[in-house]
Structure formats: structure tokens, C-alpha cells
Amino acid sequence: MASLAKLQKVPSPYWPVATATLLLSLWYAAPGVLKSGAGALAIGAILASVFMPPVFGLAGLLAITPFQPFLDFYLPSVGSLYAGSVLRDALLVIVSLQWLLRRLFTSQEKRPWSTAEKLALVYLALLAIWIPAAPSFAGGLFGYRNLAGFMVLMFAASEIKSQSWRLFVIRLFLVAAMCSAVLGIAEVVTYRAAFDWIGYDISVAVGPDLPATYGFLVRASGGTGNPLEFGFYMAIAATISAAFLAGRAPFARWFLWLVLILSSLAAVLTLARSGILALGLGVLGTGLVLRPRRLWLWAGLLILVTIIAAQSPAGEILADRLLFTDEPGVQTVNDRLDIWHQILANPAALLGSGLGTQGAAVGRSGVISKLAITDNYYGSILLQVGVIPLAIYLLLLACLAKLFWRRLRDLTFVQNRCLNAAMLMLILMMVLGAALSSALESRTISVVVWTMFGIAIGTANNRSEPPPLTSPFGPSLQ
Numbered sequence: 001m002a003s004l005a006k007l008q009k010v011p012s013p014y015w016p017v018a019t020a021t022l023l024l025s026l027w028y029a030a031p032g033v034l035k036s037g038a039g040a041l042a043i044g045a046i047l048a049s050v051f052m053p054p055v056f057g058l059a060g061l062l063a064i065t066p067f068q069p070f071l072d073f074y075l076p077s078v079g080s081l082y083a084g085s086v087l088r089d090a091l092l093v094i095v096s097l098q099w100l101l102r103r104l105f106t107s108q109e110k111r112p113w114s115t116a117e118k119l120a121l122v123y124l125a126l127l128a129i130w131i132p133a134a135p136s137f138a139g140g141l142f143g144y145r146n147l148a149g150f151m152v153l154m155f156a157a158s159e160i161k162s163q164s165w166r167l168f169v170i171r172l173f174l175v176a177a178m179c180s181a182v183l184g185i186a187e188v189v190t191y192r193a194a195f196d197w198i199g200y201d202i203s204v205a206v207g208p209d210l211p212a213t214y215g216f217l218v219r220a221s222g223g224t225g226n227p228l229e230f231g232f233y234m235a236i237a238a239t240i241s242a243a244f245l246a247g248r249a250p251f252a253r254w255f256l257w258l259v260l261i262l263s264s265l266a267a268v269l270t271l272a273r274s275g276i277l278a279l280g281l282g283v284l285g286t287g288l289v290l291r292p293r294r295l296w297l298w299a300g301l302l303i304l305v306t307i308i309a310a311q312s313p314a315g316e317i318l319a320d321r322l323l324f325t326d327e328p329g330v331q332t333v334n335d336r337l338d339i340w341h342q343i344l345a346n347p348a349a350l351l352g353s354g355l356g357t358q359g360a361a362v363g364r365s366g367v368i369s370k371l372a373i374t375d376n377y378y379g380s381i382l383l384q385v386g387v388i389p390l391a392i393y394l395l396l397l398a399c400l401a402k403l404f405w406r407r408l409r410d411l412t413f414v415q416n417r418c419l420n421a422a423m424l425m426l427i428l429m430m431v432l433g434a435a436l437s438s439a440l441e442s443r444t445i446s447v448v449v450w451t452m453f454g455i456a457i458g459t460a461n462n463r464s465e466p467p468p469l470t471s472p473f474g475p476s477l478q
């Protein structure tokens with residue numbers, strides 16, 4: 001009991017500051033030692049995680065993925081194998097195997113799967129059939145990981161038995177998102193000089209395809225490598241924080257307000273319309289679902305923020321971006337319409353042309369894509385595996401939405417209302433965002449989305465579990 005109470009305490013800020021100071025000192029004093037030590041630590045973490053419950057692998061993934069480009073840049077690499085990517089994928093494989101072995105060979109009573117989980121298994125199995133048929137085995141393997149592999153995290157997270165560990169995973173995500181938001185804000189405020197101070201070359205991660213600036217504004221990327229992905233990631237953090245703030249929060253309210261403000265600001269500074277739209281939908285949607293009588297408060301706050309942003313030096317740029325009156329905005333609309341026309345007119349949209357022929361896996365497959373698809377997740381699925389897997393994917397999201405909506409309306413699940421409302425809004429954000437961007441193919445977003453879905457499913461199916469001890473976290477998941 002004492003260890004449980006200790007786990008739930010808000011940690012002191014001095015340890016992170018001390019650790020960051022030590023790492024910075026080592027970076028300037030002995031960078032070689034730091035790199036080799038970090039590599040040894042990463043290998044040790046992978047080996048140790050084999051003997052630990054899957055929750056540790058989930059926590060590691062949530063902590064690593066937002067900052068993976070930094071790990072890839074600073075740590076040693078072997079050819080095209082980068083340390084951050086290897087560590088992330090190794091944790092994914094370990095968590096998947098741990099969940100599978102526990103499910104198959106433990107004698108404990110197993111929780112029955114929901115319809116959504118059964119559909120997720122069908123989707124995973126169906127796409128696995130496409131791996132041997134892919135033009136390139138490596139491309140098929142990476143394409144499978146991007147489109148389906150991270151769904152396993154939903155099953156692993158749903159098996160977490162302890163309420164305190166569920167809270168720990170959610171809070172870890174919010175802490176990682178807050179740190180990423182601070183990094184993105186510093187990136188904009190210093191005109192990316194902050195990356196120069198630490199010797200980081202952001203062009204390696206971002207690449208030349210996305211415009212790095214609009215006018216005099218730098219687009220925040222937070223080090224994720226893509227402002228579109230970063231904007232959606234920040235919108236997820238803001239939505240979950242806003243949902244908990246609308247009820248009796250399981251975390252300290254000052255912490256949730258800090259995450260909400262920083263992540264919202266970072267999402268706006270990406271200048272990504274898909275991220276800003278997801279932010280508005282998530283934050284206002286949770287407020288409307290959980291506190292409809294306070295809709296005027298959320299709407300008033302949105303109007304106030306809009307007025308302040310419009311009066312700022314960046315107001316004209318933001319207005320042009322949101323109203324599609326800037327030249328890139330007009331071009332974006334035309335490109336989106338042209339992409340949909342090409343997808344629907346392409347015979348491959350019916351059965352697909354193989355895993356790894358679209359999206360981020362193209363670089364691994366070594367094949368030349370006949371149709372370059374960007375900013376369209378639906379199109380990426382269609383042109384790789386066809387209409388049947390896409391229909392199953394959409395049905396899976398619909399069943400998840402139905403599950404969370406039913407839990408939201410059921411008074412016996414009242415202690416989980418905030419979490420279910422956040423997940424419901426997240427699904428709406430995904431459905432809309434998939435038609436506007438390819439951010440859902442981001443490994444950073446995939447880790448968060450499927451882990452949070454799993455925690456919400458597990459919490460909903462353990463409603464009889466007593467709440468954890470009273471602490472600064474609060475009495476229970478709302």
C-alpha cells in the first residue's frame with residue numbers, strides 16, 4: 001500500500017532538472033562517452049523489458065517516440081538502422097510477444113473481447129496476408145507496421161490490471177507531450193536557434209518537402225520531424241487534458257491546465273490546419289459532451305484566443321492559413337481534390353498494389369510508387385491493400401466510438417466519463433484528419449492512439465475495481 005501511495009505522488013521537478021543538467025554537461029565535456037553510454041543503456045533497456053510486464057514497454061514507447069529523431073541523430077547508427085527507430089521497434093515487438101504469450105499461456109481468467117477488438121484482430125490478420133505478397137518483403141513488413149502493427153498496443157494496454165498503472169501511463173504521456181510542446185514553442189520563439197544550441201540538424205528529420213516557414217514564422221515541429229504530425233500529437237494531449245479538467249480530475253489540475261495551454265499553443269504554432277482543426281474539435285467537443293451548460297465558457301475562450309491571435313504579429317498569417325487565402329492554402333485545396341481524383345480513378349484502389357508501395361514504407365521497399373500520395377491516410381490504405389481492409393478499419397473505429405459512447409451514457413460507468421469522452425473525440429479527430437493528412441501513419445501518433453484506446457477499454461471493463469488511494473492524482477479515472 002505504501003508503494004502504491006508513493007507511485008501516485010507528483011514527482012519533484014528537481015530530478016528531471018538534475019538529470020538534464022548532467023546530460024548537457026556530458027554532451028559538452030565528453031560527447032563520445034555520452035553516446036556510447038546511451039547506446040548501452042538502450043540495449044540494456046531492451047533486454048530488461050523482456051522480463052517486465054508489458055506496461056513498462058508501453059511506458060517506454062510513449063516516452064521515446066516523440067523524441068525519436070533526436071535519438072536517431074545523436075546516437076550511433078549502422079547503415080540505415082538508427083538507434084531510436086531500432087529501440088522503438090524492439091519495444092513494439094517485445095510488448096506484442098509479451099501480450100501474446102500472456103494471453104495464450106497464463107491460467108488467469110481472460111477478459112472477453114469487445115466487437116472492436118475482434119475487428120482489430122481481423123484487420124491485423126488480413127494485412128499480415130499481404131506481407132508475403134508485397135513487391136518487397138522489407139517494404140511489406142514496414143508497411144504492415146505503419147498501418148496495423150501498433151494496434152497490438154491496444155490489446156496490451158487493455159490488459160493492465162491496476163488502476164494506478166493506468167494512471168501512470170496516461171500521466172507519462174501528458175508529461176512527454178508537455179516536454180515536446182515546450183520544445184516546439186522554443187523552436188518557434190528562437191527561430192530554431194534552440195536546435196543550433198544543441199547541435200541538432202532539424203533538416204535531417206523534417207526534409208525538404210514541407211515548408212519550414214510561413215512569412216516570418218517558423219512552423220513548430222517539436223523535433224518529431226513533421227509539423228502535421230506534431231500538430232495532431234499536441235491536439236491529442238490537449239483533448240485528454242481538457243476532458244479531465246471538465247470533471248473531477250485524476251491528476252493535479254494545475255498540471256492539466258499547464259499541459260492544455262502549452263499543447264494548444266504548440267498546435268497553433270505548427271500552422272497546420274489539420275492539427276488546429278483537430279485541436280478545436282477535441283477541446284470543444286469534450287466540453288460540449290461533458291459540460292454542455294458551460295459551452296458558452298469554452299466558446300468564449302475560443303473567441304478570446306482567436307482575437308488575441310488575430311491581433312498578434314502572426315495574426316495575418318494565421319488568418320490566411322485558416323481561411324485558405326494564402327497561396328499555399330489554395331494550392332493545398334487543389335492538391336487534395338486532385339489526390340482524391342487520382343485515387344478513385346486508380347484500379348489499385350479496389351484491391352491495392354501491395355504493402356510498402358505508399359507512405360513512409362516506400363523508402364524501405366525500394367519500389368517506385370506509381371502514384372505519390374501525401375496528406376491522405378485513406379488513400380494510403382486503399383492503394384496498398386484495397387477497399388476491404390479500409391472498410392474493416394472504418395468499422396473498427398465505428399465500433400470503438402459506439403463502445404465509448406455507450407460507456408459515456410451508462411451511469412454505472414460514471415467514474416470513466418472523462419476518459420471515454422476524450423476517446424470519442426479522438427476517434428472523430430482521426431476520421432476527419434485521415435482525409436486531410438497522412439499524420440495517422442506517424443509512429444508517434446500510432447503509439448499514443450492505440451495505447452489510450454486500450455487503457456479506455458480496460459478501464460471500462462474493470463468498472464467494479466475499487467479506486468486507488470487518495471492522492472494528488474485524485475480518487476479515480478473520471
